[in-house]
Amino acid sequence: MSTKKFLYVNRKAPYGTIYALESLEVVLIGAAFEQDVSLAFLDDGVYQLAKGQSTEEVGMKNFSPTYRALGDYDVNKIYVEQESLDARGLTLDDLQPLTYEDEDDDWAEKDSIKVVSTAEMAEIMEQSDVVMSF
């Protein structure tokens, strides 16, 4: 089986709809098939990675810690759109750090999140074989 480049695009806030959680589950399940997986976060989707989420008041499971397991699943290309952060008054510091251990570099811990411009994001989408939008 040849490897395809999968890109999962996340555009919605984490709670209120089921899209964010469904996307995360599809990513985790898909990771078992050893494809080349990238994640993109834009528009309100950037809130999915926000630090310090609390869901007690809304009665939903807080699944934000699960994003930190993505590194274990070899999902370590996580692109966040700069313009979406800017429009919401957010910076990289407002997002929880996501890391992975680089097998080819003596298991050094590296950052998975990369902030990119709209133009770079378009290029990433262009180069993907399969784009799934949530």
Add this chain to the structure above:
Amino acid sequence: MALDVGGKSVETDEEGYLENRDEWTQEIAEAIAVSENLEMSDSHWEVVNFLREYYEEYQIAPAVRVLTKAIGKKLGKDKGNSKYLYELYPYGPAKQACKIAGLPKPTGCV
């Protein structure tokens, strides 16, 4: 479905996974193990405890590939391999050990 543990009834789903993770006790774990025809040794507990810690931290039950790698990192290479884990849990380390640990079925497991 319900499991009888020390005279108390504990709710499980149709596959035997606990409905309410907070109800979990060691006694319940032992009872689930018996229903799986397993005798819990220290090695079995090590995996169950590892899974509970993993769930606490990441809010998911890891896929078997991830579990194997993570166990290897934490408990050593001699334990972080499929052979060792399948010897402990013949019907799938992620599946069986998660059930005993009172966790949901691993995401992506069928």
